Amino acid sequence: MVEDRRLDVLRAIVEDYVATEEPVGSKALVERHRLGVSPATVRNDMAVLEEEGYIAQPHTSAGRVPTDKGYRLFVDRLTTVKPMSAAEKRAIATFLDGAMDLDDVVHRSVRLLAQLTRQVAVVQYPVLSRSTIRHVDLIALSEIRLLLVIILSTGRVEQRLVEMQVGLTEEQLADLRHRIGRATIGQSIADSASNLQSLVDAAAASERADAQVTTEVAAAMVEAISDHRSDERVAVGGAANLARFGDSFDTAVRPLLEALEEHVVLLRLLGEATTGGAVTVRIGHEGPVEELASTSVVATGYGPGDQTLATLGIVGPTRMDYPTTMAAVRAVARYVSRILDEA
Amino acid sequence: MVEDRRLDVLRAIVEDYVATEEPVGSKALVERHRLGVSPATVRNDMAVLEEEGYIAQPHTSAGRVPTDKGYRLFVDRLTTVKPMSAAEKRAIATFLDGAMDLDDVVHRSVRLLAQLTRQVAVVQYPVLSRSTIRHVDLIALSEIRLLLVIILSTGRVEQRLVEMQVGLTEEQLADLRHRIGRATIGQSIADSASNLQSLVDAAAASERADAQVTTEVAAAMVEAISDHRSDERVAVGGAANLARFGDSFDTAVRPLLEALEEHVVLLRLLGEATTGGAVTVRIGHEGPVEELASTSVVATGYGPGDQTLATLGIVGPTRMDYPTTMAAVRAVARYVSRILDEA
DNA sequence: CTTGGCACTCGCGACTGCCGAGTGCCAAGA
């Protein structure tokens, strides 16, 4: 099939280009791959592929380079995610199993992902919205300062400082702690928020002496549990891997460095979490950030069971080894999910 | 005084070089500064300065560039830290006052520092050793999983997962919580650790049913409060500022990127915290990391009152605006200290 | 000690010519 060979040629071009980082010519192609045809034939195929927009020439008299469209076809149809070796799987499991708490899981994941892919890794902290409240505590730091500590079912701990206008007695504090606990512990985020509102209303209606404090603490708690700041938290690792792309500094490294500082941008990059084992690949201009037109994102969702609490993935140049990278992202997501499962 | 003029020349060279990023020649110098002498005289002075090792020529027919030794003299004797404007001070105060908890303070500081200096900022989390234990809680996450939450006087929250061999009843848990609380709350880290050990010994001696759990929880707690991992935590920000040094990628950007990933290296870079208002400047090769011979560190300690709980600072190319940078570092350290004071 | 003059150095950018990888097209063969 002529069609098939053309796709073989495209695949060969992508593989060679990723490996050598240099435009690949017809002669080099036939030498490095058993295509069974002459360079001239390959040239004809290349002409067609270029016509159709899958490859391009940086300049006349240079080899071909895959376009974003070319990578897209490659990822969609010309390759399969190659499973990781047993040894690699063990290494992942060992590395992640040592985690002490949720934050540690996230940190380890991002490190691991960066090492495996040799790209910049990004891991979103699990979002709160689907979790329930496991425990609430109020600690008097000083006369008029309370520390509100909330522990969620995911193991995440949120804390907020609350400054009061007037001090509370130990009894009042205990009572407040008790009322808030009853209104929220075991509840989902959404239910807790509405229960807290009822609590505030009730306090105001009864004209309790501590109505104001109740309101303040409730507000802080609502803010803490529904605050999108928590949803926006991400861990980043492997920025040093950018050093490998010392060339293309302005097109790839610089904008990416800037994006890494802006966690909001990063979250847009990661995009909507894909569920199940599916790994999302967003190539070059397909992404939401213009400046990052020459970078790709490989990401997938993770979370306990079938839930998808957050997204993790990597960001790298469009010219990357997609099969391996996708495998690594998928594997890490799986193991992290499993760990969350156990917790 | 001839001596004095030579120092003026050195100061002018440093200032011009920092501003223009180009070797500065004798003619350009007299044009840009009111030195009151001719280029020829300046040339003689330059020859002497070079002789003494304060400046160097990148190549024969080029202007002069300050050496590390030159910068050192400049920082030590030729400049004063210029105080920040009232507006800048207000901006710093406003920015930091919005912080919600300790982590937030650290994050805001690192951002602020990066913005003010346009360099890479590094802020060490306050170390635990001098703080006391404010609160301890044990939450049953599942039958055999406990979450240990420790709140320190600095506002820092530490958490650890503890897996038990056997489950505990609610009463046993409450008892354990009570015993641990009594042994540690209000105590310093060191005292808590020894008290916990007594607790374990007592439990073993009395052959309590929950001796094993007591041991496990106590161990986790000791680990959590004395663990050096906490001491080693740092926040990094402003890596995007490295983009400004797209030139000198290999000598400055790459090694720095790599160092930023290694928090241990960063801590070595920050070095021993200096107390009081003193700002430490470590120039080029003076630092502990060979690879970073062309970067300087400007750092200082911070903490509530006169204590120095941790260090913060910036890392940038040796060719940086020291007076301004030192001022920014000092100002941020002061405000952060003040905030910790209040808490 | 300062200054103007002067010869000297040498990095850098502009320019040139050449090499070779790679292409497109074509005509012949399968």
Next chain:
DNA sequence: TCTTGGCACTCGGCAGTCGCGAGTGCCAAG
């Protein structure tokens, strides 16, 4: 209809050359 070898052509990159100009060191006079 597809494949293939041949061939002329293109053009980026590299090495070599060259002149400019910024900057220097030295010297003799003020």
